[in-house]
Amino acid sequence: LKVAWRDAHPATQSFWRNLEAAATRAVEWPGQVFQVVGAAGQIRFVVKHGFLWMVLPSGRALAYPQPKIEPTMKPWGDVTPSVTFWGVNSMTKRWEKQVGYGGLWCENAVQATARDVMAAAMLRLETKGYRVVLTVHDEIVNETPIGRGSVGEVEQIMCVLPPWATGLPIAASGWAGQRSRQSGKRNGG
Numbered sequence: 773l774k775v776a777w778r779d780a781h782p783a784t785q786s787f788w789r790n791l792e793a794a795a796t797r798a799v800e801w802p803g804q805v806f807q808v809v810g811a812a813g814q815i816r817f818v819v820k821h822g823f824l825w826m827v828l829p830s831g832r833a834l835a836y837p838q839p840k841i842e843p844t845m846k847p848w849g850d851v852t853p854s855v856t857f858w859g860v861n862s863m864t865k866r867w868e869k870q871v872g873y874g875g876l877w878c879e880n881a882v883q884a885t886a887r888d889v890m891a892a893a894m895l896r897l898e899t900k901g902y903r904v905v906l907t908v909h910d911e912i913v914n915e916t917p918i919g920r921g922s923v924g925e926v927e928q929i930m931c932v933l934p935p936w937a938t939g940l941p942i943a944a945s946g947w948a949g950q951r952s953r954q955s956g957k958r959n960g961g
Contacts, residue, residue, distance in 0.1 A: 786810060788874025791881070795855050795872055799824060799839045814936070815881055824857060824872075826881060829936045830888040834880055836872065844871050886910065889937055893930040893944075900929055913952065923948050 778785055787810055794806040798817035805827075808815040814829040824839035836857035844854040855872035894904050894912055902921060906913040914926070923946040930944040947953065 783810075784878075785874075788878055790874075791815070791877035792855075792872070792874040795824065795826070795877055796841065796853075799841050799855050824855065826877065828881060828884055828888060830885065830934065831936065832884070832888060834884055836870075839872075885937075889934070889940070889942065892934045893932070896929050896932060897926065900925070902926060902929070 787808075790809040794808045794815075794817045797806045798804065798819050802819040805816050805818045808817070816827040818825050818827065819839055822838060824836040825833040826836070827833045836855075836859065839855055839857045841853050842856045843851050844856065845851050856869050857872060858867060859870045860866065861868045861870070890907070890910065890912065894907070897904055897912065897914060900921075902914040902916055904912055904914050912930070926946050927944040930946075931942050933940055933942060
């Protein structure tokens with residue numbers, strides 16, 4: 773299934789390889805900026821002050837401490853040079869050496885960019901009088917006095933893109949009610 777999906781999405785595989793190549797070059801050549809091919813120069817890697825920095829389209833950067841190029845065992849059995857860095861292992865919850873690869877860089881860039889789009893939407897909502905009280909993953913919860921505003925207006929505000937995100941496909945769907953939809957659920961019920 774995995775191989776079939778990858779075969780059906782060659783552009784995604786190419787993007788993963790380009791991310792990995794830019795990260796690797798940045799670690800090999802500290803201080804030089806490497807743009808990711810195919811990302812219109814909007815994602816860049818650079819090593820400065822002991823960190824590998826992934827600079828996102830918004831200009832915000834993600835930091836990966838103590839980057840190195842080290843031989844690592846791949847899932848298919850090959851030992852190849854890879855970017856390593858220190859971070860919290862999502863399984864053990866411990867500070868451990870991590871191995872960077874195209875899929876990881878892609879996931880980090882996509883999730884962080886989605887956060888940047890949502891953070892910009894939160895500021896616009898606040899400016900328009902929609903008081904943000906909570907976020908849950910990719911949801912924004914706001915409290916608005918009864919009779920003020922509309923779900924449609926919130927959706928429109930959320931879909932305005934920051935200048936750095938021009939052309940990014942985005943959609944929003946909202947809901948209004950007296951309580952959160954999750955409020956009645958307990959213990960997964």
